[in-house]
Amino acid sequence: MRRADIKDEPATYERLVYKNTSVYHYMRISLVLENENTRLSAAQLKQLIVSGLRDLYGEVGSAFPFDLLKFDARALTGVLRVYNSGLVKLWSALTLLGSYQNERCSFRVTQVSPFLLTLSGNSRELELELD
Amino acid sequence: MAVFMDLNITYTTDKKRLRSVIETAAHLGYSTVAINYVVDLQQKKQEIGKPKCVLELFDTFPIVQGKSRPIKVLNRLTVVASDPSHFRPNAEYKAYDLVAVYPKTEKLFHAACMTFDVDIICVAVTEKQPFFFKRSPVNGAIERGVFFEISYTPAIRDSTMRRYTIANAISLTETCKGKNLIVTSGAERPLELRGPYDIANLGLLFGLSEEDGKAAISTNCRAVHLHGETRKTALGIVHTMKKDQPLTERQEEEHVPASKRAKLETVDS
Numbered sequence: 568m569r570r571a572d573i574k575d576e577p578a579t580y581e582r583l584v585y586k587n588t589s590v591y592h593y594m595r596i597s598l599v600l601e602n603e604n605t606r607l608s609a610a611q612l613k614q615l616i617v618s619g620l621r622d623l624y625g626e627v628g629s630a631f632p633f634d635l636l637k638f639d640a641r642a643l644t645g646v647l648r649v650y651n652s653g654l655v656k657l658w659s660a661l662t663l664l665g666s667y668q669n670e671r672c673s674f675r676v677t678q679v680s681p682f683l684l685t686l687s688g689n690s691r692e693l694e695l696e697l698d
Numbered sequence: 699m700a701v702f703m704d705l706n707i708t709y710t711t712d713k714k715r716l717r718s719v720i721e722t723a724a725h726l727g728y729s730t731v732a733i734n735y736v737v738d739l740q741q742k743k744q745e746i747g748k749p750k751c752v753l754e755l756f757d758t759f760p761i762v763q764g765k766s767r768p769i770k771v772l773n774r775l776t777v778v779a780s781d782p783s784h785f786r787p788n789a790e791y792k793a794y795d796l797v798a799v800y801p802k803t804e805k806l807f808h809a810a811c812m813t814f815d816v817d818i819i820c821v822a823v824t825e826k827q828p829f830f831f832k833r834s835p836v837n838g839a840i841e842r843g844v845f846f847e848i849s850y851t852p853a854i855r856d857s858t859m860r861r862y863t864i865a866n867a868i869s870l871t872e873t874c875k876g877k878n879l880i881v882t883s884g885a886e887r888p889l890e891l892r893g894p895y896d897i898a899n900l901g902l903l904f905g906l907s908e909e910d911g912k913a914a915i916s917t918n919c920r921a922v923h924l925h926g927e928t929r930k931t932a933l934g935i936v937h938t939m940k941k942d943q944p945l946t947e948r949q950e951e952e953h954v955p956a957s958k959r960a961k962l963e964t965v966d967s
Contacts (some may be wrong), residue, residue: 571855622857659903662896665854665889673889675726676896691764 589681592654593636595689596661597644601671609638613647616657619664624656633657644677646686654679701729701765703797703895703919705774705818709735709750715887717755722888724760724769730923732768732796734884739777741950748793749773762829772796772923776820779806787815794867796926798847805831811835811844817926818847818880820869823863831873840878845868845922849884850900867904876910880918 598612607615613635620629633649649657661674678686704723711717716733721945735749748751752771756775772795779785780802791797798818801807810819819839821827841845848867852859871879881901885891892900894915901911 599889655899655902658899659895662892662900663850663854663860668791671887671889673892676893679895 576604582676590650591648592651592679592681593683593686594613594649594654594658594676595644595646595678595686596647597642597675597677598667599673600643600667605667605670606640607643607667608640609635611647612638613644613665615664616647616661620660623660623663628656629660646683648683651681700916700920702915703730703732703733703923704728704883704885704891704915705730705772705880705919705922706734706847706884707731708884708886710886713755714786718888719885719891720755720769721760724893726767727763727803727890728894729762729765729767730768730772730919732774734774734776735794736776739779739781748790761802772799772926774818775922776800776818778802779810783807784807785810785814785816792930796922796931797929801809802828808832808835809818811839812841815929816844817922817929818845820847820849821866823849823852823866824859827866827869831870833873836870836873837863838909842872843878843921843925845878845880845918845925846874847880847882848904849882850897850926851884851886851890854890858883864903871905872906876906878908878913878918880922881911881914894919 598607616633616635617629623629631650631653633647633653636646636648638645647657658676658679661676664672664674666672678689680686700834707716707723720731727879731747749811750772750773755771759771761767762769773793774796775791776783776798778800782805785806797815797818798807798819798820799814799816800822801810806928807819807829810816837847848863848870850863853863854860860882865959881897881904883891898908898911901914902908904911906914
Protein backbone atom coordinates (compact mmCIF):
# COMPACT_ATOMS: atom_id res chain seq x y z
CA MET A 568 0.00 0.00 0.00
CA ARG A 569 1.40 3.34 -0.97
CA ARG A 570 0.19 6.71 0.08
CA ALA A 571 -0.22 9.23 -2.66
CA ASP A 572 1.55 12.02 -0.85
CA ILE A 573 4.75 10.09 -0.26
CA LYS A 574 7.11 10.68 -3.13
CA ASP A 575 9.23 7.95 -4.60
CA GLU A 576 12.66 8.87 -3.43
CA PRO A 577 15.42 6.36 -3.17
CA ALA A 578 15.71 5.45 0.47
CA THR A 579 19.00 6.19 2.07
CA TYR A 580 20.46 3.62 4.36
CA GLU A 581 23.24 3.77 6.81
CA ARG A 582 24.77 0.51 7.73
CA LEU A 583 25.80 0.24 11.34
CA VAL A 584 28.08 -2.59 12.32
CA TYR A 585 29.04 -3.21 15.90
CA LYS A 586 32.69 -4.16 16.03
CA ASN A 587 32.60 -5.36 19.59
CA THR A 588 29.21 -6.97 19.97
CA SER A 589 28.18 -7.84 23.43
CA VAL A 590 28.25 -11.51 24.25
CA TYR A 591 25.32 -11.05 26.61
CA HIS A 592 21.73 -9.98 26.37
CA TYR A 593 20.04 -8.35 29.34
CA MET A 594 16.34 -8.70 30.09
CA ARG A 595 14.23 -6.79 32.52
CA ILE A 596 11.45 -9.04 33.72
CA SER A 597 8.65 -8.82 36.20
CA LEU A 598 6.66 -11.65 37.70
CA VAL A 599 2.91 -11.33 38.10
CA LEU A 600 1.28 -13.72 40.57
CA GLU A 601 -2.37 -14.46 41.04
CA ASN A 602 -2.11 -13.92 44.77
CA GLU A 603 -0.41 -10.60 45.26
CA ASN A 604 0.67 -11.42 48.80
CA THR A 605 2.96 -14.26 47.78
CA ARG A 606 6.58 -13.37 48.44
CA LEU A 607 9.56 -15.06 46.95
CA SER A 608 13.30 -14.58 47.25
CA ALA A 609 15.86 -14.21 44.49
CA ALA A 610 16.89 -17.85 44.92
CA GLN A 611 13.31 -19.01 44.58
CA LEU A 612 12.85 -16.93 41.43
CA LYS A 613 15.93 -18.43 39.86
CA GLN A 614 14.75 -21.87 40.90
CA LEU A 615 11.42 -21.18 39.19
CA ILE A 616 13.10 -20.10 35.95
CA VAL A 617 15.42 -23.12 35.99
CA SER A 618 12.49 -25.47 36.49
CA GLY A 619 10.64 -23.79 33.61
CA LEU A 620 13.67 -24.22 31.40
CA ARG A 621 13.98 -27.88 32.35
CA ASP A 622 10.29 -28.47 31.61
CA LEU A 623 10.65 -27.08 28.13
CA TYR A 624 14.15 -28.15 27.07
CA GLY A 625 15.17 -31.02 29.36
CA GLU A 626 18.43 -31.48 31.27
CA VAL A 627 20.80 -30.90 28.37
CA GLY A 628 18.88 -28.13 26.66
CA SER A 629 18.53 -26.14 29.84
CA ALA A 630 22.15 -26.40 30.89
CA PHE A 631 23.36 -22.97 29.85
CA PRO A 632 24.50 -20.21 32.15
CA PHE A 633 22.37 -17.22 32.98
CA ASP A 634 22.37 -14.89 35.95
CA LEU A 635 19.89 -12.93 37.92
CA LEU A 636 21.76 -9.66 38.31
CA LYS A 637 19.27 -7.71 40.32
CA PHE A 638 16.03 -8.54 42.03
CA ASP A 639 13.50 -6.38 43.76
CA ALA A 640 11.54 -8.71 46.03
CA ARG A 641 8.80 -6.20 46.70
CA ALA A 642 7.92 -5.34 43.09
CA LEU A 643 9.00 -8.81 41.85
CA THR A 644 11.11 -7.29 39.09
CA GLY A 645 14.59 -8.31 38.11
CA VAL A 646 17.33 -8.12 35.51
CA LEU A 647 18.62 -11.28 33.84
CA ARG A 648 21.87 -11.69 31.95
CA VAL A 649 22.21 -14.47 29.40
CA TYR A 650 24.60 -15.40 26.60
CA ASN A 651 23.22 -14.53 23.17
CA SER A 652 22.99 -18.20 22.27
CA GLY A 653 20.68 -18.85 25.20
CA LEU A 654 18.38 -15.86 24.73
CA VAL A 655 15.68 -17.55 22.64
CA LYS A 656 15.60 -20.56 24.96
CA LEU A 657 15.41 -18.49 28.12
CA TRP A 658 12.79 -16.14 26.69
CA SER A 659 10.54 -18.92 25.42
CA ALA A 660 10.83 -20.74 28.74
CA LEU A 661 9.73 -17.56 30.52
CA THR A 662 6.81 -17.19 28.07
CA LEU A 663 5.56 -20.73 28.64
CA LEU A 664 5.90 -20.64 32.42
CA GLY A 665 2.40 -20.62 33.80
CA SER A 666 2.40 -21.64 37.42
CA TYR A 667 4.40 -21.24 40.61
CA GLN A 668 3.55 -23.67 43.41
CA ASN A 669 0.12 -24.44 41.93
CA GLU A 670 -0.64 -20.79 41.56
CA ARG A 671 -1.02 -19.06 38.22
CA CYS A 672 1.79 -16.72 37.31
CA SER A 673 3.07 -14.89 34.31
CA PHE A 674 6.40 -13.34 33.38
CA ARG A 675 6.23 -9.96 31.71
CA VAL A 676 9.37 -9.19 29.74
CA THR A 677 9.60 -5.42 29.75
CA GLN A 678 12.89 -4.82 28.01
CA VAL A 679 15.51 -6.84 26.18
CA SER A 680 18.80 -5.34 25.10
CA PRO A 681 22.43 -6.22 24.49
CA PHE A 682 23.41 -3.14 26.52
CA LEU A 683 22.85 -3.00 30.24
CA LEU A 684 22.71 0.79 30.14
CA THR A 685 19.50 0.65 28.10
CA LEU A 686 17.68 -0.88 31.03
CA SER A 687 18.31 2.21 33.15
CA GLY A 688 15.22 3.84 31.62
CA ASN A 689 12.12 2.85 29.76
CA SER A 690 10.84 5.22 27.10
CA ARG A 691 7.37 3.66 27.33
CA GLU A 692 7.00 4.82 30.88
CA LEU A 693 7.99 8.40 30.23
CA GLU A 694 5.27 10.89 30.85
CA LEU A 695 5.12 13.97 28.72
CA GLU A 696 4.52 17.22 30.46
CA LEU A 697 2.18 19.23 28.31
CA ASP A 698 1.35 22.76 29.22
CA MET B 699 4.78 -0.45 11.81
CA ALA B 700 1.86 -2.71 11.95
CA VAL B 701 -0.02 -2.88 15.19
CA PHE B 702 -0.34 -6.03 17.26
CA MET B 703 -3.55 -8.02 17.45
CA ASP B 704 -4.78 -10.97 19.41
CA LEU B 705 -7.72 -12.47 17.56
CA ASN B 706 -8.78 -15.02 20.16
CA ILE B 707 -9.97 -14.10 23.64
CA THR B 708 -12.29 -16.84 24.85
CA TYR B 709 -15.74 -15.59 25.69
CA THR B 710 -16.90 -16.12 29.26
CA THR B 711 -20.17 -15.10 30.80
CA ASP B 712 -18.16 -13.63 33.67
CA LYS B 713 -18.13 -10.04 32.47
CA LYS B 714 -15.64 -8.83 35.05
CA ARG B 715 -13.07 -11.41 34.01
CA LEU B 716 -13.57 -10.70 30.31
CA ARG B 717 -13.09 -7.03 31.04
CA SER B 718 -9.87 -7.62 32.96
CA VAL B 719 -8.51 -9.83 30.14
CA ILE B 720 -9.13 -7.07 27.61
CA GLU B 721 -7.59 -4.49 29.93
CA THR B 722 -4.49 -6.65 30.27
CA ALA B 723 -4.31 -7.05 26.49
CA ALA B 724 -4.40 -3.27 26.09
CA HIS B 725 -1.69 -2.89 28.71
CA LEU B 726 0.52 -5.43 26.92
CA GLY B 727 0.25 -3.43 23.69
CA TYR B 728 -2.41 -5.23 21.65
CA SER B 729 -4.38 -2.74 19.57
CA THR B 730 -7.15 -5.11 18.54
CA VAL B 731 -8.64 -8.15 20.23
CA ALA B 732 -11.44 -10.48 19.16
CA ILE B 733 -13.83 -12.15 21.58
CA ASN B 734 -14.25 -15.75 20.50
CA TYR B 735 -17.60 -17.55 20.71
CA VAL B 736 -17.15 -21.30 20.21
CA VAL B 737 -20.04 -23.40 18.90
CA ASP B 738 -19.71 -27.16 18.89
CA LEU B 739 -22.57 -28.44 16.77
CA GLN B 740 -21.98 -32.06 17.69
CA GLN B 741 -23.40 -31.42 21.13
CA LYS B 742 -27.12 -31.09 21.04
CA LYS B 743 -29.07 -27.90 21.52
CA GLN B 744 -26.23 -25.67 20.44
CA GLU B 745 -27.36 -22.52 18.77
CA ILE B 746 -25.49 -19.74 17.14
CA GLY B 747 -26.66 -16.70 18.97
CA LYS B 748 -26.04 -13.09 18.29
CA PRO B 749 -22.80 -11.83 19.80
CA LYS B 750 -22.98 -9.50 22.75
CA CYS B 751 -22.52 -5.90 21.78
CA VAL B 752 -18.97 -4.87 22.64
CA LEU B 753 -20.18 -1.46 23.76
CA GLU B 754 -21.91 -3.15 26.67
CA LEU B 755 -18.58 -4.23 28.07
CA PHE B 756 -16.95 -0.90 28.66
CA ASP B 757 -18.02 2.66 29.13
CA THR B 758 -14.64 3.79 27.92
CA PHE B 759 -12.34 1.31 26.26
CA PRO B 760 -8.92 0.92 27.86
CA ILE B 761 -6.06 2.79 26.20
CA VAL B 762 -3.46 0.71 24.38
CA GLN B 763 -0.01 1.08 25.88
CA GLY B 764 2.25 3.26 23.76
CA LYS B 765 -0.51 4.19 21.28
CA SER B 766 -2.78 6.59 23.20
CA ARG B 767 -5.74 5.11 21.34
CA PRO B 768 -8.51 2.93 22.75
CA ILE B 769 -8.44 -0.79 22.07
CA LYS B 770 -10.64 -2.20 19.30
CA VAL B 771 -12.81 -5.20 20.17
CA LEU B 772 -14.20 -7.56 17.52
CA ASN B 773 -16.52 -10.54 17.68
CA ARG B 774 -15.47 -13.86 16.31
CA LEU B 775 -17.33 -17.12 15.80
CA THR B 776 -15.59 -20.49 15.82
CA VAL B 777 -17.53 -23.44 14.46
CA VAL B 778 -16.24 -26.83 15.57
CA ALA B 779 -17.05 -29.03 12.59
CA SER B 780 -16.92 -32.82 12.65
CA ASP B 781 -19.54 -33.26 9.95
CA PRO B 782 -19.95 -31.37 6.64
CA SER B 783 -23.48 -30.37 7.63
CA HIS B 784 -22.16 -28.37 10.57
CA PHE B 785 -20.87 -25.49 8.55
CA ARG B 786 -23.76 -23.68 6.94
CA PRO B 787 -23.18 -20.05 6.16
CA ASN B 788 -26.34 -18.21 7.11
CA ALA B 789 -27.49 -14.87 8.38
CA GLU B 790 -26.26 -15.56 11.90
CA TYR B 791 -22.67 -15.66 10.73
CA LYS B 792 -22.99 -12.13 9.39
CA ALA B 793 -23.32 -10.69 12.88
CA TYR B 794 -19.71 -11.63 13.59
CA ASP B 795 -16.64 -9.75 12.39
CA LEU B 796 -14.64 -12.93 11.91
CA VAL B 797 -15.63 -16.52 11.24
CA ALA B 798 -13.34 -19.43 12.05
CA VAL B 799 -13.74 -23.15 11.56
CA TYR B 800 -12.09 -25.95 13.50
CA PRO B 801 -12.12 -29.00 11.22
CA LYS B 802 -11.94 -32.35 13.00
CA THR B 803 -11.37 -34.60 9.99
CA GLU B 804 -9.13 -34.49 6.96
CA LYS B 805 -12.10 -34.27 4.60
CA LEU B 806 -13.40 -31.21 6.40
CA PHE B 807 -9.94 -29.69 6.54
CA HIS B 808 -9.77 -30.01 2.77
CA ALA B 809 -13.23 -28.47 2.39
CA ALA B 810 -12.37 -25.65 4.82
CA CYS B 811 -9.23 -24.81 2.86
CA MET B 812 -10.80 -24.95 -0.58
CA THR B 813 -14.46 -23.93 -0.33
CA PHE B 814 -15.69 -22.71 3.07
CA ASP B 815 -16.25 -18.99 3.32
CA VAL B 816 -14.17 -18.45 6.47
CA ASP B 817 -11.32 -16.23 7.61
CA ILE B 818 -9.48 -18.56 9.95
CA ILE B 819 -8.88 -22.30 10.10
CA CYS B 820 -8.00 -23.46 13.63
CA VAL B 821 -5.29 -26.05 14.09
CA ALA B 822 -5.63 -28.56 16.92
CA VAL B 823 -3.43 -27.70 19.89
CA THR B 824 -5.01 -29.83 22.62
CA GLU B 825 -4.68 -33.17 20.86
CA LYS B 826 -2.42 -34.87 18.39
CA GLN B 827 -3.28 -33.78 14.87
CA PRO B 828 -5.43 -36.69 13.58
CA PHE B 829 -4.41 -36.10 9.96
CA PHE B 830 -1.47 -34.98 7.93
CA PHE B 831 -1.35 -31.49 6.43
CA LYS B 832 -1.25 -32.03 2.70
CA ARG B 833 0.34 -29.45 0.51
CA SER B 834 -2.51 -28.95 -1.96
CA PRO B 835 -5.27 -27.84 0.48
CA VAL B 836 -2.81 -25.68 2.41
CA ASN B 837 -1.67 -23.99 -0.78
CA GLY B 838 -5.30 -23.55 -1.77
CA ALA B 839 -6.02 -21.81 1.52
CA ILE B 840 -3.00 -19.55 1.11
CA GLU B 841 -4.17 -18.60 -2.37
CA ARG B 842 -7.66 -17.78 -1.09
CA GLY B 843 -6.27 -15.65 1.75
CA VAL B 844 -7.48 -17.90 4.55
CA PHE B 845 -5.22 -18.05 7.59
CA PHE B 846 -4.26 -20.86 9.97
CA GLU B 847 -4.42 -20.26 13.67
CA ILE B 848 -2.36 -21.63 16.53
CA SER B 849 -3.32 -20.63 20.06
CA TYR B 850 -0.80 -20.79 22.86
CA THR B 851 -2.80 -20.83 26.08
CA PRO B 852 -3.06 -24.66 26.28
CA ALA B 853 0.74 -24.73 26.00
CA ILE B 854 1.02 -22.58 29.12
CA ARG B 855 -1.47 -24.65 31.11
CA ASP B 856 -0.14 -28.15 30.61
CA SER B 857 3.10 -29.77 29.48
CA THR B 858 1.40 -32.47 27.38
CA MET B 859 -0.62 -29.85 25.53
CA ARG B 860 2.64 -27.96 25.05
CA ARG B 861 4.09 -30.95 23.23
CA TYR B 862 1.04 -31.19 20.98
CA THR B 863 1.04 -27.45 20.29
CA ILE B 864 4.68 -27.39 19.26
CA ALA B 865 4.46 -30.65 17.27
CA ASN B 866 1.33 -29.59 15.35
CA ALA B 867 2.71 -26.11 14.74
CA ILE B 868 5.97 -27.50 13.35
CA SER B 869 4.14 -29.90 11.04
CA LEU B 870 2.01 -27.01 9.78
CA THR B 871 4.93 -24.65 9.20
CA GLU B 872 6.72 -27.42 7.31
CA THR B 873 3.82 -27.41 4.86
CA CYS B 874 2.91 -23.74 4.69
CA LYS B 875 6.52 -22.50 5.06
CA GLY B 876 5.55 -19.93 7.67
CA LYS B 877 3.08 -18.16 5.41
CA ASN B 878 -0.54 -17.40 6.36
CA LEU B 879 -0.17 -18.24 9.99
CA ILE B 880 -1.47 -16.32 12.99
CA VAL B 881 -0.65 -16.95 16.63
CA THR B 882 -3.36 -16.08 19.12
CA SER B 883 -3.82 -16.52 22.83
CA GLY B 884 -7.19 -18.16 23.45
CA ALA B 885 -6.89 -16.77 26.97
CA GLU B 886 -9.60 -17.00 29.58
CA ARG B 887 -7.69 -15.25 32.34
CA PRO B 888 -5.43 -12.19 32.33
CA LEU B 889 -2.45 -14.23 33.48
CA GLU B 890 -2.69 -16.44 30.40
CA LEU B 891 -1.93 -13.55 28.08
CA ARG B 892 1.62 -12.88 26.95
CA GLY B 893 3.19 -9.81 25.41
CA PRO B 894 3.46 -9.49 21.62
CA TYR B 895 7.24 -9.68 21.55
CA ASP B 896 7.17 -12.81 23.71
CA ILE B 897 4.94 -14.41 21.10
CA ALA B 898 7.17 -13.29 18.24
CA ASN B 899 9.99 -15.08 20.07
CA LEU B 900 7.79 -18.12 20.67
CA GLY B 901 7.28 -18.30 16.89
CA LEU B 902 10.92 -19.41 16.62
CA LEU B 903 9.93 -22.55 18.53
CA PHE B 904 7.18 -23.22 16.04
CA GLY B 905 9.66 -23.22 13.19
CA LEU B 906 8.93 -19.70 11.97
CA SER B 907 11.61 -17.23 11.02
CA GLU B 908 11.94 -14.04 13.07
CA GLU B 909 10.13 -12.10 10.36
CA ASP B 910 7.27 -14.59 10.03
CA GLY B 911 6.96 -14.77 13.80
CA LYS B 912 6.34 -11.06 14.01
CA ALA B 913 4.00 -11.11 11.01
CA ALA B 914 1.97 -13.84 12.75
CA ILE B 915 0.82 -11.37 15.39
CA SER B 916 0.68 -8.18 13.32
CA THR B 917 0.37 -8.00 9.53
CA ASN B 918 -1.25 -11.41 9.10
CA CYS B 919 -3.88 -10.55 11.72
CA ARG B 920 -4.60 -7.33 9.87
CA ALA B 921 -5.11 -9.34 6.69
CA VAL B 922 -7.56 -11.60 8.56
CA HIS B 923 -9.48 -8.58 9.81
CA LEU B 924 -9.74 -7.13 6.31
CA HIS B 925 -10.73 -10.52 4.91
CA GLY B 926 -13.52 -10.60 7.48
CA GLU B 927 -14.73 -7.23 6.27
CA THR B 928 -14.82 -8.35 2.64
CA ARG B 929 -17.06 -11.25 3.65
CA LYS B 930 -19.47 -8.83 5.27
CA THR B 931 -19.65 -6.49 2.31
CA ALA B 932 -20.11 -7.45 -1.32
CA LEU B 933 -16.72 -8.18 -2.78
CA GLY B 934 -14.00 -5.90 -1.60
CA ILE B 935 -13.14 -2.95 0.56
CA VAL B 936 -11.59 0.37 -0.23
CA HIS B 937 -9.52 2.23 2.29
CA THR B 938 -9.25 5.96 1.95
CA MET B 939 -6.91 8.29 3.70
CA LYS B 940 -6.60 12.00 3.78
CA LYS B 941 -4.07 13.44 1.44
CA ASP B 942 -2.16 16.58 2.32
CA GLN B 943 -2.47 19.41 -0.17
CA PRO B 944 0.81 19.86 -1.98
CA LEU B 945 2.42 23.12 -0.99
CA THR B 946 2.70 25.88 -3.53
CA GLU B 947 6.12 27.33 -4.06
CA ARG B 948 5.37 30.49 -2.16
CA GLN B 949 4.17 28.61 0.86
CA GLU B 950 7.22 26.44 0.77
CA GLU B 951 9.44 29.47 0.92
CA GLU B 952 7.59 30.74 3.92
CA HIS B 953 7.97 27.40 5.61
CA VAL B 954 11.72 27.58 5.52
CA PRO B 955 12.93 29.21 8.73
CA ALA B 956 14.67 32.54 8.40
CA SER B 957 18.05 31.24 9.50
CA LYS B 958 18.12 28.61 6.76
CA ARG B 959 17.10 31.01 4.05
CA ALA B 960 19.94 33.32 4.85
CA LYS B 961 22.39 30.45 4.62
CA LEU B 962 21.15 29.40 1.21
CA GLU B 963 21.64 32.86 -0.11
CA THR B 964 25.21 33.05 1.04
CA VAL B 965 25.95 29.74 -0.61
CA ASP B 966 24.48 31.00 -3.85
CA SER B 967 26.57 34.16 -3.93
